[in-house]
Amino acid sequence: MFTKLEITCALVFVFSILHIANAGDPDILTDFVAPNTTIDANYFTFTGLRQLVGGVYPTTFEAIKVSVNEFPALDGLSVSYAVLQFPSGSVNPVHIHPRPSELLFLIFGTLQVGFVDTNHTLFKQTLQLGDMFVFPKGLVHFQYNNDTKEPALAVSAFGSANAGTQSIPTSVFNTSIFEGILEASFHAKRATIRKIEDGLKA
Incomplete structure (x- = not known):
């Protein structure tokens, strides 16, 4: 016979496993999710990237998202x-995507990329035109165009309709x-912490 405590612990464990198993995008029971209106092929067409054709390249890093939003x-x-548009010398600051992995394809330019695993090991690479790099789900990562003259352009695919992006600097210093x-966490003086906070607000 099981005690009430053992049964309760077992139920908590089972529900925890079920929650973890459903942590990504949930499976749907139809071909696709559609609004309660008549739809046609236009519903499945996204034209928001046309601005890239013949457009002016940004002066700072810019990400044009194509998510469910x-x-x-x-x-x-x-x-x-x-x-992902990288003017020369620009960076996509360290961040995570909580729900999916990211597969990046470099269309032109060069990029320094990398991620840190849970053993605090840095995996970094210099990508050339046509290269791909995968960032595992939920791990801290970055991309940096250290070319002083040429921009870089990349496309990232995500295994979620809403990848979510959590900027580490903003989440830590602007919240x-x-x-x-923060002083205790980073072993830094309060003046240093405030300087970082002020820099992020600028």
């Missing part, structure tokens, strides 16, 4: 894109975490 037809399909906690 911009393209509702992606709902339930577990895919999304982002076009009102008590400065004493």
Whole structure:
């Protein structure tokens, strides 16, 4: 016979496993998710990237997202894109995507890329035109164009209709975490913490 405590612990464990198994995009029971209106092929067409053709290259790093927020037809399909534009010397700061892995394809230019695993090992690479690099789900990663003259352009595919992006600098230094906690965490003086916070607000 099991005690009430053992049964409770077993149920908590089972529900925890079920929650983890459903942590990504949920499976849908239809071909696709559609609004309660008549749709045609236009619903499955996204034209928001036309601005890239003949457009002016940005002066700072810019990501054009194509997630379920911009393209509702992606709902339930577990895919999304982002076009990443890197002027010379620009960086996509360290960040994570909590829900999917990211597969990056470099269309032109060069990029320094890398991620850090949970053993604190840095995996870094210099990508050339036509190269691909995968960033595993939920791990801290970055991309940097260190070319002083040429821009770089990449496309990233995600295994979620809503990848989510959490910027590490912004999440740590621009969210009102008590400065004493940041001092202790980074072994830095409060003046240093405030300088970083001010720099991120600029």
